[in-house]
Amino acid sequence: MNSNQNIVTWEDLLDHSDEKSCYFIIDDTVYDVTELLSLQSNYKEFLLKNIGQINREEQVKQFNESLFLILKQQGKIVGNIEKKPQSEYFKRKVRFLKAEYQEFTLEEVQKHNKMQDLWVVLDQNVYDLTEYQFIHPGRPDSIHPYAGKDATEKFNSINKHTEGARKFRENYKIGILKK
Ligand code: HEM
Incomplete structure (x- = not known):
């Protein structure tokens, strides 16, 4: 060697x-x-x-x-x-770099509905926000009600979710919602 x-x-x-x-x-x-x-x-x-x-x-x-x-x-x-x-x-970063995403059904996403294991759907994509919830500038409790759910409507209704925030959220993308 x-x-x-x-x-x-x-x-x-x-x-x-x-x-x-x-x-x-x-x-x-x-x-x-x-x-x-x-x-x-x-x-x-x-x-x-x-x-x-x-x-x-x-x-x-x-x-x-x-x-x-x-x-x-x-x-x-x-x-x-x-x-x-x-x-x-x-692992998340590498998946992001490789654009290597799994497909998840909504039923699968719904199982990740706890603070210790928190996924959401945004615009047909699946995000693991388990870590992000605690550094989210809009406070963790704004995300909690959406754990395991499709949060698209709420996310898109918040003006503070700028283009920058949308880009940043891609760091947490783990998959695509299965149709
Ligand atoms: C990775 C995903 C997300 C990112 C990058 C993100 C980013 C941000 C940013 C940058 C702000 C602005 C904070 C400020 O300037 O005061 C914010 C605020 C907020 N976000 Fe998010 N967010 C994400 C996911 C979510 C989700 C899933 C929800 C709930 C459905 C949510 C609800 C809120 C709320 C309620 C605020 C506060 C709005 C206010 O202060 O008026 N966010 N978020």
Whole structure:
């Protein structure tokens, strides 16, 4: 192993999860694949699709043996990924970055109707506001009555929900409402 013992945290990884700067994990080794992304566009989709997670050697080999060899032999190693599990915040951010959303039925959303587990529907999308409720500038109790419900009408009726607030809410999107 020529790893330099540098520990990369999941939080660090968030700053290196797009084409401008991209880290990719194989087993516990973190590679900087930014250059590879720009040089080898045929690997781009695979690399970006698998950011923010631990990829196993076998998976990468299976996708493309030469990509695996390039990384193993010439890859720029940044360090090792920390051993801690990913935070909910991290998982949400990565889903957002990958625009990877699950579909949920309204019945499923309705189960998440507690302060400790609080989802809402806004404009046909599903948001996990469990953490956000406590930093919501409009106070947590404005959100509580809508836990597990479609809050679109109320949300849209509030003038203070500006374009900025609408953009910001995307950080909490976890899925799309199943029709
Ligand atoms: C991620 C989603 C959300 C974001 C980013 C967001 C953001 C904001 C912001 C920026 C304000 C303005 C605070 C101020 O300037 O005083 C606000 C106020 C408010 N929000 Fe939200 N909000 C979200 C979800 C919700 C939901 C789901 C509800 C309830 C259905 C809600 C109800 C309110 C209320 C009642 C106010 C107070 C309005 C007032 O002070 O007159 N918000 N929210």
